[in-house]
Amino acid sequence: MQTGFAYTKLANHLASIAELSETDLDLLTKMPFTIGHFSPHENLLRSGGRADHCCLLLQGYLCWQDTTSSMGQITSVYVPGDVPDLQTLTSPAAGANLRALGTVVVAFVPHDFFHDIASLSPAIAGALALLNVIDAASLRHWLVNLGSRDSLTRVAHLFCEITLRLRAVGLARDYQFPSPFTQSDLAAACGISPVHANRIIQTLRRKDLLQWQSKSVTVTDWPGLTHLARFNPDYLHLRQPLPAFPRPSPRATMEVEAPAQP
Amino acid sequence: MQTGFAYTKLANHLASIAELSETDLDLLTKMPFTIGHFSPHENLLRSGGRADHCCLLLQGYLCWQDTTSSMGQITSVYVPGDVPDLQTLTSPAAGANLRALGTVVVAFVPHDFFHDIASLSPAIAGALALLNVIDAASLRHWLVNLGSRDSLTRVAHLFCEITLRLRAVGLARDYQFPSPFTQSDLAAACGISPVHANRIIQTLRRKDLLQWQSKSVTVTDWPGLTHLARFNPDYLHLRQPLPAFPRPSPRATMEVEAPAQP
């Protein structure tokens, strides 16, 4: 892990949502941090705990997981480049557990650094505020999913969102990405039972929309998956348009299947 | 509507979540605004529209309503004193419709005013940031509801949240408040069908937890309602503890009912 790695992750992420000058990027190079490694299911921050630093995710996935509900609802998932606990700058107490999905590497960055660069550069202050607003927009979007769509659509939508957010930071270029999630994690995120999650995955496989084997997911029919999920990426505030799906889609978007199976 | 009314609403709300000095409050007195009146179901802001002002809610209720889902999922509800579209300061495009529930009165405040006072007072900038963070925390909480609780619990939780937020700004002192919501609105917020919402309300009435008649709701058993909803108000960041429920609760929290009805 080179010294510049953490800087690059944050700079790329901020640049993907806001226009930053050379001077702004220079400020980021001075970022102090320490590296932390975590195993699957480990908590980086417990509900009720207070933080004086933020976690910049470098490798793997993190999620916020509610502790009050019996099923442990997951409210959001983060990919490398994200700062899941940015809101602790404003309100230091965590309302849920920040948990590792799979093994993760993070850079711990002191709150003071963010306060400093925000006061030195309005553009950076705006970009940080925008991160929080995008987080809220994702929550709203996810809320619409849980409230108004069936479980197949929810799961498909989650895969769409993760794929696109990974691609936005240069990962998952070929619609393939590591997936250390358990089916129970997926169920907790989508508000369904683990058993049902399993059956949904099988449906997605049967429809040839994606494969999930040996801790890796490959989206094999992106147009079909986005159509099924009614996925509209506007809420992610991505600045670049997305490259087309490589394979000519084999009559995608038709949802009709063999109708009966005795 | 006196001139100072809009100022008071905003000042009280900010003071309820953050410590503000006399100087800070003085800044707020200079707030420029125009008054707007809206009828039930009218949109203040349409999805995709851009705003150069924020809406300070003075009377009635507002909600964000998603337009993409068939049922029109409501993602959050606002009470007087709230500024539902504060995030348009950071990202001017709305992702959903801002809709009036019942008749409402709002004060339109230019974005520039918020930018100005935030740059003049760090305390105010912090309070405004905190409003956004609390909004996100409410979204997370509501997400846990939709994802992990059954419809009775969801509806009960919504009434708990509205009651407490009204009380926090001095309304609903006696656990009674105007309710211009239709049962379809309630259903759209809780992610259930209107027919089912109707049956849930009847259950709540039968359990003597609340009454809802002639566009007004009275919570008749606050301990029972909060227990049923597993309601924990911490996420609202209220600074004062809450006064006790007036009536000695008549054996609340027992959920057993007449078991069969032939």
Next chain:
DNA sequence: CGATCTGTTGACTGTTATCAACTCCGGTGG
């Protein structure tokens, strides 16, 4: 006084949870 919106009820259907059993896999220790 009809038109429309809201609330109410019953019958039926469909989705999803729950429970239980079993398989598969990767480790770990005898």
Next chain:
DNA sequence: CCACCGGAGTTGATAACAGTCAACAGATCG
């Protein structure tokens, strides 16, 4: 090398919950 173990994935049967459809009642308003 094999037996064992725990976690994860898979399957089938059943039950609970919530959606849909259809009809009607009540209010409100021009």
